[in-house]
Every structure is written in structure tokens, then in C-alpha cells.
Amino acid sequence: MKFPRTLTIAGSASQGSAGVQADLKTFQELNVYGMSAITAFVATNQTLDQSIFTQSLDAVKAQVYSSLEHVGADAVKTGMLFTEDIIKTVAVLLEESGVSNIVVDPVMIGKMGSQLLKDEAVDALINYLLPSAKILTPNVEEAGRILHTSTPESLKDMEECAYELHKLGPEYILIKGGALKGLPAIDVMFDGNEMLVLEEERVATIHTSGAGCTYSAAITAQLAKGDTVEGAVRTAKAFVTQAIRYALDFNRGLAQLTKQRHAFFHRIA
């Protein structure tokens, strides 16, 4: 039996909860072979002015070629792409690859506030990447930004956005409603015909960093195994809910560290 192979083209989140790190951990948990092409290093760090280190186009190309030529992929996901040039390069690489299971997670802003896609790159994402996506997985804010409209605030808004996003080319749209705090954890999926609502109980936690990456990586893993898109999304939704329910709570530690650092710098200033 051929072992399912997955590739993530995304940013490295040094703190380990999101980006390539979350993707590879998810691939491993779901029993598929995981590979990565890193577009940028994100080191969220209060002591650095510049915490994003972009990779060259040659570095991105070399990583993708090395995984696709040596191993091959049954499904590919894209995460943080950051610049217009990287988006264009990745779009060409994906077209050349012939892989049809392409999951596009249009990562824009991290929950810790880092800008992970340049404002001027949104149009490139729409024009070069969305048409080849099997499934596009924006959160509510990203859905609004892609459509140049306000952020959806209700299930009805999410359904309307899913309908509009489908016109931009992806076969399936999955809008994630994690940010809609008064509601259960609802997501909306649209395939051009049917609107499907996926609902889970909202876990009372602040530890959701990397939830979106984990979700899209789980969808990628299931597609690589040959699952249908609906099946992949249902399995991934159950997986990410469990991941949130049993999340490690290092983030609180990080927040405390940050507070202490501020106090320290205040004292020596």
C-alpha cells in the first residue's frame, strides 16, 4: 500500500503552535507522511523590531522541488505566503505539480497580532491561488478581507460570504467561525450547491493558537488518504475540536513572560 504523502508550503512559527510546526504535528497524528517548504520564519518576540524573516523565491522553489521530486505528494496545503512574489511562485509550482488536492488556508493575521500576508498581496492570492484550490479555508476576518466587505458576524453572513467566495474559483469554501464568540464553534461549507453547517460545542479556553492551521492540515491529511472533501472536513473538525479541548497551556506562560519583560524594560528605561 502506498503511504499517503502531504506537503505544507507555509511559514515557520517558532513557538510551535501554528504554521509549519502545527501542520507537521497534525500530519504525524493523522498518520500521513509530512513534508514542508518554509516561506518565512516568524519569531514572535518582544525584543525584536522585525520578527518575520522571508525566504528567497529560490529557497521556496528548491524546497518544493525537493519534496515533490524525491517523494511526491497526494495533497498539498498552503498557509502563510506573505508576499505577492511568493504567491505567484507557489501558484506556478502547484500548477506544474499536477496535484489536485490543494488546500488553501489564506493566512493573513495571527492571533498574536503578526501580519502574515502583506496588504498588497491579497489580490495576488485571489487571482493566482484561489482558482486552483480544491478547498479554501478562511476564518471570518479573512473571508471579509478577500471579498472587500465587512467581517461576517452571524451564520447568515457566513453563508452569504461562502456563496460569494465560491465565485472566485475554489471547488469548496469552508468559513471558520471560531471568532464568533457568542455562538457555538460553527463553520460553513459550500460546494456551489449545498450549504453545510458544522457545529461543535465551543470550548472555554484562550488556547486556540494554531487552530486554523491544524484544521486545514487535518483536511489535507484526509484528502491525501483518498477521503472525500466532506469526509475530510468532518474528520478534521472532530480532530481540531479535540486539539482545542486538550490544548497545552504554554501561552499563558508566554503572556506572563511578556508582562515580566515589560516590567523589566520599564525599570531599566
Ligand SMILES: Nc1ncnc2c1ncn2[C@@H]1O[C@H](COP(=O)(O)OP(=O)(O)O)[C@@H](O)[C@H]1O
Ligand atoms: N473555543 C473553541 N472551541 C471549539 N472550537 C473552536 C474554538 N475556537 C475555534 N474553534 C474551531 O477551530 C477551527 C479553527 O477556527 P478559527 O479559530 O476561526 O481559525 P483561525 O485559527 O484560522 O483563526 C474552527 O473549526 C472553529 O470553529
Ligand SMILES: Cc1ncc(COP(=O)(O)OP(=O)(O)O)c(N)n1
Ligand atoms: C507562521 C504562521 N502561520 C500561520 C499562523 C496562523 O495560524 P492560524 O491557525 O490560522 O491562527 P493563529 O491561531 O495562530 O492565529 C501563524 N500564527 N503563524
